[in-house]
Amino acid sequence: MKRHVVGWLSIVFVGVMLIWGCRKPSGVDPSDECEPLTHIDYEPTPKEVVVPPNFPPMPVPPDNPITEEGVALGRYLFYDPILSSDSTMSCASCHMPELSFTDGLAVSEGVTGEQGTRSAMSLLNVGYFLNGLFWDGRSPDLEDQALQPVENPVELHESWPRVEEKLRRHSLYPELFRKAFGIENTCEITKELTAKAIAQFERILVSSGQSKYDRRVNGVPGVFFTESELRGFDMFFDISPELPDAECGHCHNVPFFTTNDYFNNGIEAVSDLNGFPDKGRGDVTGSIFDNGKFRAPTLRNITLTAPYMHDGRFQTLEEVLDHYNSGGHYADNRDPLIRPLSLTEEQKQDIINFLKTLEDIPFTQNPEFQNPWE
Amino acid sequence: MMYKRVIFLGVISWLLMALSCRDQSPEGPVTNVDLQFVATFGDQPLVMYDKYDYDDTTRVFFERFNFFISDVSLVAAGSQSETPLLEVDYISFDEVQSVAAAEAGVRVQLTKVPVGSYAMLRIGVGVPADLNVDADYSPTHPLGARKESHYWSGWGSYIFAKIEGKADTNGDDQYDDVAFSHHLGTNELYQNVELPVSLELVEGQDGVVKVVVDVRKLYVRADGMLNLVENPGTHTDSQLVVAKSIMDRFPFAMHIAP
Numbered sequence: 076m077k078r079h080v081v082g083w084l085s086i087v088f089v090g091v092m093l094i095w096g097c098r099k100p101s102g103v104d105p106s107d108e109c110e111p112l113t114h115i116d117y118e119p120t121p122k123e124v125v126v127p128p129n130f131p132p133m134p135v136p137p138d139n140p141i142t143e144e145g146v147a148l149g150r151y152l153f154y155d156p157i158l159s160s161d162s163t164m165s166c167a168s169c170h171m172p173e174l175s176f177t178d179g180l181a182v183s184e185g186v187t188g189e190q191g192t193r194s195a196m197s198l199l200n201v202g203y204f205l206n207g208l209f210w211d212g213r214s215p216d217l218e219d220q221a222l223q224p225v226e227n228p229v230e231l232h233e234s235w236p237r238v239e240e241k242l243r244r245h246s247l248y249p250e251l252f253r254k255a256f257g258i259e260n261t262c263e264i265t266k267e268l269t270a271k272a273i274a275q276f277e278r279i280l281v282s283s284g285q286s287k288y289d290r291r292v293n294g295v296p297g298v299f300f301t302e303s304e305l306r307g308f309d310m311f312f313d314i315s316p317e318l319p320d321a322e323c324g325h326c327h328n329v330p331f332f333t334t335n336d337y338f339n340n341g342i343e344a345v346s347d348l349n350g351f352p353d354k355g356r357g358d359v360t361g362s363i364f365d366n367g368k369f370r371a372p373t374l375r376n377i378t379l380t381a382p383y384m385h386d387g388r389f390q391t392l393e394e395v396l397d398h399y400n401s402g403g404h405y406a407d408n409r410d411p412l413i414r415p416l417s418l419t420e421e422q423k424q425d426i427i428n429f430l431k432t433l434e435d436i437p438f439t440q441n442p443e444f445q446n447p448w449e
Numbered sequence: 450m451m452y453k454r455v456i457f458l459g460v461i462s463w464l465l466m467a468l469s470c471r472d473q474s475p476e477g478p479v480t481n482v483d484l485q486f487v488a489t490f491g492d493q494p495l496v497m498y499d500k501y502d503y504d505d506t507t508r509v510f511f512e513r514f515n516f517f518i519s520d521v522s523l524v525a526a527g528s529q530s531e532t533p534l535l536e537v538d539y540i541s542f543d544e545v546q547s548v549a550a551a552e553a554g555v556r557v558q559l560t561k562v563p564v565g566s567y568a569m570l571r572i573g574v575g576v577p578a579d580l581n582v583d584a585d586y587s588p589t590h591p592l593g594a595r596k597e598s599h600y601w602s603g604w605g606s607y608i609f610a611k612i613e614g615k616a617d618t619n620g621d622d623q624y625d626d627v628a629f630s631h632h633l634g635t636n637e638l639y640q641n642v643e644l645p646v647s648l649e650l651v652e653g654q655d656g657v658v659k660v661v662v663d664v665r666k667l668y669v670r671a672d673g674m675l676n677l678v679e680n681p682g683t684h685t686d687s688q689l690v691v692a693k694s695i696m697d698r699f700p701f702a703m704h705i706a707p
Contacts, residue, residue, distance in 0.1 A: 131585040131593070205588055312603045313684050320684060324603070325632075334598040362546055364498050364512075407498060411512060411613045411628035 109262035127284030149276030175376035181387025202278035217274035307429025341403020487554035494551035515541035516610035524569035575609030666702035
């Protein structure tokens with residue numbers, strides 16, 4: 076009898092311990108904290124991304140269609156320092172519209188003041204970049220990319236669980252998430268939906284079509300290149316046999332003025348392929364032959380995105396042209412098209428003058444892209 | 450009586466369903482065929498950045514080798530009956546960086562190929578004129594996915610093939626003497642290649658056709674190898690002759706491996 080009692084007590088004890096061990100750490104059922112949102116209408120409005128005539132349609136992933144409500148939410152989030160640990164920085168801190176969504180720094184600084192190792196890339200036409208994002212292409216798409224800066228210690232230095240909690244308790248965001256994604260309660264606000272909303276906003280960051288280059292190629296009456304711009308255009312795309320081939324268009328092709336591929340453009344002097352201080356693409360693929368390769372950035376709005384290269388080493392376009400004219404430093408994986416060009420000073424200036432025709436101020440001033448909190 | 454009608458209607462319904470679900474191919478049973486493209490340099494597998502003897506004085510390595518294929522079809526044995534199988538696709542050896550990867554090659558699957566005997570594989574190298582236009586192909590279309598890297602507006606054409614690399618011409622084992630970049634395109638460079646095959650396709654069993662492309666043969670000329678020092682690039686119209694001389698060699702550089 077005594078043994079039976081001990082046996083039953085043991086079973087009960089083990090059961091209690093199992094239940095105790097499985098309970099939620101907080102001791103509070105989170106469902107108690109979930110605020111219902113179903114009283115708010117969910118009627119998302121599909122949003123068409125307006126693109127210039129010389130652009131293809133914007134590719135949109137089927138699991139994140141662009142809606143007015145999603146873009147609105149993404150825009151609030153993009154400009155909100157709620158994503159950072161000390162509420163001082165937002166996505167826009169490093170991606171300012173007036174600088175074509177860059178920050179004007181050689182390398183970006185995070186909330187702690189610590190510097191990163193790379194320059195903030197322009198977000199102009201970023202929705203079209205399907206061959207990896209960041210300088211090294213480590214993110215496959217915008218939905219993945221938008222997740223990363225939050226927890227990067229040299230960027231926003233926050234944790235996603237804390238961000239989710241802040242968004243759930245916010246006075247505005249639960250309603251915006253409901254309208255964008257149809258969530259039923261605040262607990263359904265997640266980092267994935269946050270990233271989706273930011274991605275939707277980023278997909279509308281498309282050229283205005285009002286740069287001089289676009290107006291010229293789209294046949295706007297009365298818009299012509301100057302002689303210098305035309306010579307620059309011809310050298311950029313190697314069109315005129317009378318002018319040298321500046322080899323630019325191979326990596327910066329139309330319409331986005333990038334091929335979204337990865338290149339070693341010869342800016343680093345190394346004794347071998349292991350010598351690159353920043354291995355770039357090589358750290359992602361693991362291939363030594365990708366060391367020192369970085370994504371070719373768009374040259375649209377290049378006049379607004381100094382300093383240049385992945386580490387911001389060149390302050391001016393003149394310095395950039397000087398580098399390419401020199402052919403840069405040899406490495407086995409330096410792109411074969413990076414070679415001494417023998418351009419004269421006038422020819423370099425012609426190319427710079429052509430690059431200036433890619434300036435798109437209306438894009439930077441588009442009201443749809445500005446800070447909604449101001 | 451009612452019972453028989455129900456059974457009759459049931460049988461008819463089942464037959465209609467069965468007929469509607471079967472393969473619609475009028476040719477009967479079909480299967481898949483893997484086109485396995487393998488690149489070599491002479492008799493060696495082509496591995497990016499591996500060094501090869503180009504001629505008596507020059508060694509080379511390659512960094513890119515890619516091309517478009519199009520209008521792929523199989524011709525039945527014993528007749529001229531041709532089955533179109535693929536409109537256009539992109540073949541890239543750019544990421545082939547090991548012998549194992551080179552031997553595995555790049556595969557393209559041809560689907561719904563009627564079973565039977567085939568004697569000829571027809572492949573276009575390049576982009577056919579009707580597709581070789583500045584169109585808004587979707588990002589998932591082979592011509593859309595490679596538009597920024599391969600559509601050259603100066604030519605009004607896709608670059609049909611890219612071959613890039615470096616050469617050591619003075620024997621110092623430094624490959625900084627020549628960087629060559631052969632970008633080949635425009636409609637007149639399009640190549641129709643016919644490759645004899647002996648292919649028996651049976652139902653339920655995928656076929657494999659191994660297509661070997663010997664890059665060395667693209668550079669063979671009557672008087673030796675193409676001079677890379679004098680012809681490092683093929684970008685302008687004035688270099689079209691050199692570009693054409695390389696593209697014209699594709700039919701001779703391709704064969705079916707047993």
